[in-house]
Amino acid sequence: MRIRKMRILVYSSLILSVLFVVACSSSKTKDALAVEEAKQPVDYIDPIIGAVTYGKKSKDAHGFGKTFPGSATPFGLVQLSPDTVSDGDNGPGYSYEHSTMEGFSFTHMSGIGWFGDLGNFLVTPTVGKLQTNRGVAKAPESGYRSRYSHDTETTEAGYYAVTLDDYKVKAELTSAPRAGIIRFTYPESDSSRVQIDLARRVGGTSTEQYIKIVNENTIEGWMKCPPEGGGWGAGAGNADYVVYFYCQFSKPLKDYGIWSADLPDVKRKMRWIRKDNYQDAIKNAKIYTDKTEMQGEHLGFYTNFSTKVGEEVLVKSGISFVSIAGAKENLEHDINHWDFDKTRQEARDLWSNAIDNIAVEGATDTEKTIFYTSLYHTLIDPRAFSDVNGNYIGADKKVHQTDDFTYRTIFSGWDVFRSQFPLQTIINPSLVNDEINSLIQMAELSGRGYLPRWEMLNSYSGVMLGNPAVSVINDAYQKGIRNYDVEKAFQYSLNTVNNTGNGELGYSNKHISKTLEYSYSDWALATMAKSLDKNNIAETYFEKSKNYKNIWNEEVNWFRAKDSSGTWLPWEGKTKHGQGCIESNPYQQGWFVPHDIDGLKELMGGEDAFKNELMSFFENTPEDFLWNNYYNHPNEPVHHVPFMLNEAGAPHLTQKYTRKICEKAYGIDAFGLCGNEDVGQMSAWYVLASIGIHPINPGDNKYQITSPVFNEVEIKLDSNYYSGKTFKIVAHNNSKENIYIQSLKLNGKALDRYYITHEEIVSGGVLEMDMGIEPKI
Numbered sequence: 089m090r091i092r093k094m095r096i097l098v099y100s101s102l103i104l105s106v107l108f109v110v111a112c113s114s115s116k117t118k119d120a121l122a123v124e125e126a127k128q129p130v131d132y133i134d135p136i137i138g139a140v141t142y143g144k145k146s147k148d149a150h151g152f153g154k155t156f157p158g159s160a161t162p163f164g165l166v167q168l169s170p171d172t173v174s175d176g177d178n179g180p181g182y183s184y185e186h187s188t189m190e191g192f193s194f195t196h197m198s199g200i201g202w203f204g205d206l207g208n209f210l211v212t213p214t215v216g217k218l219q220t221n222r223g224v225a226k227a228p229e230s231g232y233r234s235r236y237s238h239d240t241e242t243t244e245a246g247y248y249a250v251t252l253d254d255y256k257v258k259a260e261l262t263s264a265p266r267a268g269i270i271r272f273t274y275p276e277s278d279s280s281r282v283q284i285d286l287a288r289r290v291g292g293t294s295t296e297q298y299i300k301i302v303n304e305n306t307i308e309g310w311m312k313c314p315p316e317g318g319g320w321g322a323g324a325g326n327a328d329y330v331v332y333f334y335c336q337f338s339k340p341l342k343d344y345g346i347w348s349a350d351l352p353d354v355k356r357k358m359r360w361i362r363k364d365n366y367q368d369a370i371k372n373a374k375i376y377t378d379k380t381e382m383q384g385e386h387l388g389f390y391t392n393f394s395t396k397v398g399e400e401v402l403v404k405s406g407i408s409f410v411s412i413a414g415a416k417e418n419l420e421h422d423i424n425h426w427d428f429d430k431t432r433q434e435a436r437d438l439w440s441n442a443i444d445n446i447a448v449e450g451a452t453d454t455e456k457t458i459f460y461t462s463l464y465h466t467l468i469d470p471r472a473f474s475d476v477n478g479n480y481i482g483a484d485k486k487v488h489q490t491d492d493f494t495y496r497t498i499f500s501g502w503d504v505f506r507s508q509f510p511l512q513t514i515i516n517p518s519l520v521n522d523e524i525n526s527l528i529q530m531a532e533l534s535g536r537g538y539l540p541r542w543e544m545l546n547s548y549s550g551v552m553l554g555n556p557a558v559s560v561i562n563d564a565y566q567k568g569i570r571n572y573d574v575e576k577a578f579q580y581s582l583n584t585v586n587n588t589g590n591g592e593l594g595y596s597n598k599h600i601s602k603t604l605e606y607s608y609s610d611w612a613l614a615t616m617a618k619s620l621d622k623n624n625i626a627e628t629y630f631e632k633s634k635n636y637k638n639i640w641n642e643e644v645n646w647f648r649a650k651d652s653s654g655t656w657l658p659w660e661g662k663t664k665h666g667q668g669c670i671e672s673n674p675y676q677q678g679w680f681v682p683h684d685i686d687g688l689k690e691l692m693g694g695e696d697a698f699k700n701e702l703m704s705f706f707e708n709t710p711e712d713f714l715w716n717n718y719y720n721h722p723n724e725p726v727h728h729v730p731f732m733l734n735e736a737g738a739p740h741l742t743q744k745y746t747r748k749i750c751e752k753a754y755g756i757d758a759f760g761l762c763g764n765e766d767v768g769q770m771s772a773w774y775v776l777a778s779i780g781i782h783p784i785n786p787g788d789n790k791y792q793i794t795s796p797v798f799n800e801v802e803i804k805l806d807s808n809y810y811s812g813k814t815f816k817i818v819a820h821n822n823s824k825e826n827i828y829i830q831s832l833k834l835n836g837k838a839l840d841r842y843y844i845t846h847e848e849i850v851s852g853g854v855l856e857m858d859m860g861i862e863p864k865i
Contacts, residue, residue, distance in 0.1 A: 129447065130440040132460035133245040138199065138761035138770075141178050143185035150671075150715060150722060153761030153770070155465060156180040156196045157241070158248040159263040161435055162442035163496070163519065165418075165472045166407050167196040168261045168268035170250060171207055173225065174290055175361050179204025181290050184758035188228040189236050189252060192261055193288065194268050194407050195331065197498065197544075198468045199765020202551060205319035205544065207290035208311055208331040211403055213257040213272040214281045220347045220388055221370035222285065228254065230367070232283060245464060246435025262432040264422035266476055269404035271428045274395035282337065282403055283390040286311055287349075292318015293361065294331075297387040301380040304340040307389060308412045309333060318360075325549040329481070334415035335405035338426055341391050349373035349386040402426055409545070410487055414475040421476045442467050445515045448779065450799025450822065457756045459778055459797070462771035466508055467516075469767045470496035470523050473545070483534035483546045493525045493571075499543040500767035501556030506727050507772035509560045510783045510791075513567050514849060517809040520564050521571045527557050528572060531580040538584040553670055554605035555584050555612075562612040563786040565619065567846050569809065578616055582625070585613045595638040597652045600668040601725075604647070604680045607636040611683035612787050636681050640691045647678040663717040672725045673717055675705065679729045682785035699736035705729070706745055713753040713762050719745075721753045722763020727773050728784045731792035735784070739842045740828055740863030743795035746777045747827045750797050779803075780817050780857070781844060789846040795819075795827045795859070805850055812852020819857045826859040833857075 138153025158169020171193050172178070172186035179200040181193065191212030197204050212232050223231020234254035242249040249260045258273040274280045286297040286309065294311035301307050310332045313319055320327035349370045360366055369386075376382065395401070404426075406419025423431055443463050448456065474480035474495035482488045488495075496519075512520050527539050530546065539558065542551035558581040565574065589606045596602035614629035641648035641656060649657045649668025660667060662675035669677045681688040689698040709719040720726055730749065733742040753762045754774055761770055776782040780796030801817040832839040833856040834848065844855060 128440060129443055129456075129460050130245050130436060132453070132456045133439065133443075133464045134243055134457055134461050134756065135245070135248070135464070136184070136241070136243040136758055137458070137461045137756060138465070138758065138765050139180070139182060139184050139243075140758040141180070141183040141185075143183070143759070150201060150764060151177070152759055152763065153199055153765045154180050154201070155199050155761070155765050156182050157243045158182075158192070158196065159246050159261045159268065159435060160468055161246065161263055161265045161438045162467045163469070163471050163494075164263065164265040165409075166194050166263050166266055166268045167198070167468070167471075168192060168194050168263045168270070169196045169248065170259075170261075171210060171288075171290075174207065174222070174288060175292075177203050179290065181207040184238070186225060187235060188225045188233045189250070190222045190233045190288070191285070192259060192270060194333075194405060197290075197767075198465065199761075199767055199770065200500070201764040201766055202325065203320070203322050204290040205313075205325070205327050207288060208294065208313070209333050209335075209405065209407070210285040210288040211270060212283050212285070213252065213255060213259060213274070213401075214283055215255040215257065215275065215277045216279055218281065218283070218375075218390060218392075219371070220349070220373040220375070221367050222288070224367065231371070244436070245439040247432050260428065262428065262435050264431055264434065265438075265472060266408070266418035267404065267406040267422040269402060269423055269428055269431050272401045272403070274399050274401065276395065276397045278394045279392065280395040280401075281390055281392050282401065283388060284335075285388045287386045287388065289313055289317060289319055291320065291322060293386070296383070296385055298383045299346060299381070299387060299389055301341060301344065304342070305338075306334070306336045307341075308335065308415070310412065320544055320547065320549060321551070325544060325551065326547040327545050327549070328547065329409055329545045332408045332410065332412045332415040333405050334412060334419050335403065336419070337391065338400075338402040339391075339393050343392040345375050345377040345390055346379055346382045347373040347375045347388045347390070348382065348384045351386055402428060408475050409473060409481055410475050410479045414477065414479055418476050439464065445804045446775070446779070447802045448798040448800070450819075451797055454756055455778075455797055458750075458754045458760070458774065461756075461760075462754070462774040462778075465765055465771035466511060466768040466775060469498040469500070470519070470526070471498055473497040473526075481546065483530045486533075488529075488533070490525075493522045495529065496522050496526045497543065497545050498767060499523065499527070499540065499557070500769065501541050501543070501560070502552035502554055503724050503766035503769040504772070505556040505559040505563070505786055506724055506769060507776055507782065508768040510563060510786050511772045511776055513564060513569060513846070514803060514805075517564075517567075517569045517806050520560070520569050524561055524564060524569075524577060525572045527561070528576050528580060531583075532576070537580065538587045539580050541588075553602050555581075555588060555609035557581070558584055558609045559612045559786050562616040565616055566787055566789050567850075574620070578620060578622075581613055581616065585609055585629070590632065590635045593638075593652060594635045595650070598649050598657060598668050600639060600647045600649050600674055601670045601672065601677050603639050604636050604677060607633050608680065608683050610635070615787050633683055634687065636684070637687065637691065645692075647674055665717070671723055672720070675717065676720055676723075676726050679705075679732065680725055682728055683788070685732065685735050685784070695737060699733070699738055702729070702733055702736055703738075703741065706741070711752060713749060715763070721749055724766065724769060727769070728782075730777075731782050731784050731794065734792045734794075734842045738865075739793075740865055742792065742842070743828055744863075746782075746794045747797065750774060750778050780819070780855075781849075790843045791846070791849070793829070793832065793842045793844055793855075795829060796822065796857070798822075803849070805852060810850035810852075812850055815849045815852055816854045817857075818854060819859050822857075822859045825861050828860050828863045830858040830860045830864050
C-alpha cells in the first residue's frame with residue numbers, strides 16, 4: 089500500500105513536471121511571439137548596411153555604399169562613428185573590410201563618392217603604453233589603433249558598440265543632434281587612458297589646433313581644417329572649416345598631458361599620413377604634462393587613470409562649427425547629464441518619430457530591413473550646420489543667426505535632385521525649405537550670386553556637373569513649398585544657368601553629359617519662370633532646353649560629343665566609357681532627356697525604336713547590377729530610366745525591372761548597396777520605387793507608378809503644407825510572383841494612366857492596385 093502511494097506520488101510529480109515544462113514552453117512561445125509582434129519599424133534599421141568602401145567584391149573604381157555605421161540623429165550635426173582608416177578613398181572613415189580601428193570621431197560624411205572629409209575629434213580608449221601616432225593597419229601595434237572583430241559590433245539606430253581587442257575595452261556610442269556621448273568599459277589596469285587626436289581628419293589633417301583644460305572634468309578647443317590640410321577631394325573640394333568642441337569626462341582629469349609633434353613637411357594630404365617620416369614625427373611627439381592650454385600644428389590630449397574590471401568611463405562632447413561657446417551650449421542643451429542609456433533611448437525615439445511618416449506592411453523582414461534602413465539613410469543629410477541657438481557660419485566666414493529655419497550643409501546636388509529631394513518634398517517639406525533657404529544664403533553671402541552644385545560646409549566644390557539646385561528649387565516651388573524669398577531663389581537660379589550652361593554654342597564643348605544636364609536645368613528654370621509670369625524668360629529657356637538635340641548624330645544614331653568648331657569627336661561605340669561623358673558612357677547618359685521624352689522619341693525614330701532601345705538596354709544588364717556598361721544602378725545618370733518604359737507603352741517592363749532592382753541591387757549586409765549611397769540618393773530610389781512611385785522629371789509634379797514591394801503603404805502628410813492627412817498605396821494580391829499591375833484605382837475610381845500627380849498624393853486618399861502573375865499588355 090505504501091509502495092503504491094509512493095508510485096502515485098512519483099507519477100503525480102512526473103505529470104506535474106511535464107505540465108510545468110509544457111506550460112513554460114508555451115509561455116516562452118507566447119513571449120517569443122510577443123517580441124516578434126512588438127518589433128517596431130526602428131528595430132529594422134541596421135546602419136551596417138552599405139558600410140564598406142572597397143573590398144573583395146569590388147568590380148570598379150567607385151566601390152560600394154561608403155556609409156558609416158555609427159550613431160547619428162535625423163539630420164543632426166553630430167555623427168559619432170568608428171574610424172578604421174584616415175587616408176585614401178575612405179570617405180566615411182570606416183570600411184567593413186578593414187580589420188583595425190583608430191578610434192571614434194564626432195563628425196562623418198555618409199555615402200560620398202569622392203575622397204572624404206570630417207572625422208574630427210578622434211577619441212580612443214587605450215591601455216598600457218601611451219602612443220601618440222595612430223600607426224598603420226598592417227602593424228596596429230605601431231600606434232594607438234587596435235584590432236577588432238565584427239562579432240563584437242552592434243549597429244542600431246542611434247547606437248554602436250564594439251570591443252577593441254588589443255585593449256580589451258568595450259566602446260559604446262550614442263548621440264544627440266549636436267552632441268555625442270561614449271561609454272568605455274575597461275579591464276583592470278593601472279594604465280587605462282582616453283586619448284584624443286586633435287589633428288586627425290579623414291583625407292588629411294587639421295592644420296592647427298587649440299586646447300584648454302577648463303577644470304578637472306572639462307576640456308575645450310578647436311581644430312582648423314582648410315584645403316591645405318587635405319580633406320574633401322584631397323583639398324580640391326575647397327572645404328574650409330573650424331570644428332569647436334566642449335568635452336567632459338566622468339572620471340576627473342588628474343594625470344593628463346598634451347602632445348605636440350613637429351611635422352617633417354607641410355604636406356598633410358591623403359596618403360601622406362601613412363608614410364614613415366610622418367608616422368615617426370608623430371610617434372616622437374613631445375609630451376607636456378605641465379600645460380593647461382596650448383596651440384599648435386599637431387596636438388593631442390590624453391588622461392591616464394586606474395580602472396577595475398568592468399569600470400565604466402564616459403566621455404561626452406558638444407560640437408559646433410561656430411564657437412566654443414556654441415559647442416558648450418549644444419552639449420548643455422542636448423546631454424546635460426551622465427546617463428548614457430537615456431541619450432541612447434532619446435536617439436532611438438528621434439529615429440522612431442522620423443521614420444513614422446512612411447509605414448509599410450506585407451513583406452519579409454529582409455525587405456523591411458532594407459526599406460527602413462534606406463529611409464534612415466535618406467534622413468542624415470542635408471544635416472544641421474547651425475547651433476541650437478541658431479548661430480551659423482555663413483559663406484562669408486562670418487557668424488549669422490536664424491530663427492525661422494535650420495541652416496543646412498552637405499548638398500550632393502548632382503545625385504540628390506533625382507530621388508532624394510522628390511522624396512523629401514512628400515515626407516519632409518520643411519527640410520526642403522531649410523535647404524533652399526541655405527542655398528539662397530550661400531549664393532548671397534559668398535558674393536557669387538549663383539547656387540552651389542555640390543556644397544560641403546559652405547564650399548563651392550564644383551563636383552560633378554549640371555545645375556541641380558535649380559531643379560530642387562523649381563521642384564519645390566511647383567509643389568507649393570515656398571517658405572523662402574521666391575524672387576531671390578529665382579534670380580539666383582537664373583544666374584546659375586547663365587553661369588554654367590551650354591552657352592552660345594548651344595551645346596557644351598566635347599561633352600555629352602554637360603549638354604544634356606544643362607538642357608534639363610534650362611527647362612527647370614523656364615518652368616519656374618512661367619509659373620512666376622516671367623514669360624519672356626520662360627520662352628527663352630524653354631528654347632534652350634531643346635539644345636540636347638544639337639549633339640544628336642545621325643551617323644551613329646545616338647548622342648555624340650563635338651568640339652567648338654562643330655567637329656564630331658571620334659566614336660568608339662555607345663558603351664565605351666567616357667567620350668564626353670562623366671562617370672558614364674554615351675548609352676547611359678543619352679537617356680537623360682527627362683523633360684522632353686517626346687523629342688527624344690522623335691530623334692530615335694519613333695515610339696517603337698524608343699521602346700526597343702530601352703529593352704535592349706535592360707536585357708544586357710548583368711543580374712547582380714554591379715558596375716556595368718548598360719543599366720548601371722550604382723550611378724545616378726540612369727536612375728530614372730526604368731520608369732521611362734511607362735512612357736514607352738510598356739509599363740509591365742517598368743514593373744518587372746523595378747522589382748528586380750529592388751531585389752538584386754539592395755541587401756542587408758555591409759555590401760547591401762551596389763554603389764555609393766551618394767548622400768541619400770541610392771536609398772531614396774529604393775524607398776520610392778519600393779512603395780510604387782518615382783519621378784522621371786523632377787519639376788513636372790508627376791510620379792510614375794510601378795509595382796510596389798509592399799502590400800500596403802501609408803504616408804503621413806505634413807498639415808503645415810498639405811491638405812491631406814494620409815496617402816495610402818494598397819496592392820491587392822501582391823507577392824513575389826504577382827508583380828504585374830492588372831488595374832488601378834484612385835480614391836475608388838478607375839485610373840487609366842501609369843502616373844500620379846503630387847497634388848493627388850498630398851490631397852490624401854488611396855491608390856489601389858490589383859496584382860497578377862502575368863503582364864497586362
